[in-house]
Amino acid sequence: MFDAVVDANVNRVSEGLRVVEEYVRFVRSHAIYTLKLAEIRKKVNRLFPQSTGCLVARRVDRDVRAKEAPNKRADIQDVLIANFKRVEEGLRVLEEYSGELACNALRYDVYELEAAILLLSKKPLIKKGVYLISDDVSRLKEGVRLGCSLVQLRDKSSSKEVVYNKAKAVSSFVADFDVPFIVNDFLDIAMLVDADGLHTGQDDLAVSDLISLWGRHKLYGRTTHSLAQGELAKSQGVDYVSVGPIWETPSKPGREGIGFDYLEAVKSLDIAYVAIGGIDDSNVSDIMAYSPFMIGVIRSFKSISDWQARFFS
Numbered sequence: 001m002f003d004a005v006v007d008a009n010v011n012r013v014s015e016g017l018r019v020v021e022e023y024v025r026f027v028r029s030h031a032i033y034t035l036k037l038a039e040i041r042k043k044v045n046r047l048f049p050q051s052t053g054c055l056v057a058r059r060v061d062r063d064v065r066a067k068e069a070p071n072k073r074a075d076i077q078d079v080l081i082a083n084f085k086r087v088e089e090g091l092r093v094l095e096e097y098s099g100e101l102a103c104n105a106l107r108y109d110v111y112e113l114e115a116a117i118l119l120l121s122k123k124p125l126i127k128k129g130v131y132l133i134s135d136d137v138s139r140l141k142e143g144v145r146l147g148c149s150l151v152q153l154r155d156k157s158s159s160k161e162v163v164y165n166k167a168k169a170v171s172s173f174v175a176d177f178d179v180p181f182i183v184n185d186f187l188d189i190a191m192l193v194d195a196d197g198l199h200t201g202q203d204d205l206a207v208s209d210l211i212s213l214w215g216r217h218k219l220y221g222r223t224t225h226s227l228a229q230g231e232l233a234k235s236q237g238v239d240y241v242s243v244g245p246i247w248e249t250p251s252k253p254g255r256e257g258i259g260f261d262y263l264e265a266v267k268s269l270d271i272a273y274v275a276i277g278g279i280d281d282s283n284v285s286d287i288m289a290y291s292p293f294m295i296g297v298i299r300s301f302k303s304i305s306d307w308q309a310r311f312f313s
Helices: 003-027 031-047 052-057 076-098 102-122 137-145 160-174 187-192 207-214 227-235 261-269 284-288 301-311
Strands: 129-134 150-153 181-184 197-200 219-224 240-243 272-275 294-297
Touching: 003 031, 003 076, 003 102, 031 102, 076 102, 129 137, 129 301, 137 150, 137 160, 137 301, 150 160, 160 181, 160 187, 181 187, 187 197, 187 207, 197 207, 207 219, 219 227, 227 240, 227 261, 240 261, 261 272, 284 294, 284 301, 294 301
Parallel strands: 129 150, 129 294, 150 181, 181 197, 197 219, 219 240, 240 272, 272 294
Antiparallel strands: none
């Protein structure tokens, strides 16, 4: 009696899940969410296999909403919300018309995934390229204009009030650009200016604690000097790690360069990373032999345009 209703809503649920699944799989490369969505989709199709009765009952020529033009989506959040609602509504219809209680549990699983994936969609994407780090606001703004992958305010000497005012200026500026802005060290300042993320060092709080304070929709970077430190950072939820200093550099006084072993091994982490430390025009080709995800720039500001064009275009 209700074969057409069941068939329509199985299709609705499967289609909605697939739309979301493609986003987390291909845009975000998030294996866990991809697997969870696929498992729900497959379970629904096992619960309601398309029988001959369903196929006969479902007639496009009798469907008063067949070929109805879909609404135009404003952005990816709009796409995700629309398809999550489609899935949730479809599961509720299946529960009511079929009496299958498993649909109730699946619907609540989807509610949880909706909250997590919508937060993920708000997290800026990290692109390959040059990562500019500076305490100079005008230089960071220029890096944004040049299309750096990330820009970071790192000021180790000024008062927090000065750092806050600098961060506020950069955060306001980047609003019109697709370049994430990272604050070094100061979670309170990053939160106050609504930066895109925070970068911390080995002596700071665990990244998992920082995420609990600020949320998973922000970017978190960690300074690491070895694969073991990188693995720990990844286990805590970091989005990218810095690998270095490759060579000795004035920005890390007293720390010897770590060489290339970690730079070669870091790909095993399967997260974004930035090679950093003493990189300039004389040695950048040595770094690029390892095809790094990003190159960190502090002093070699004038090389940004050239490196972006040569290595990341």
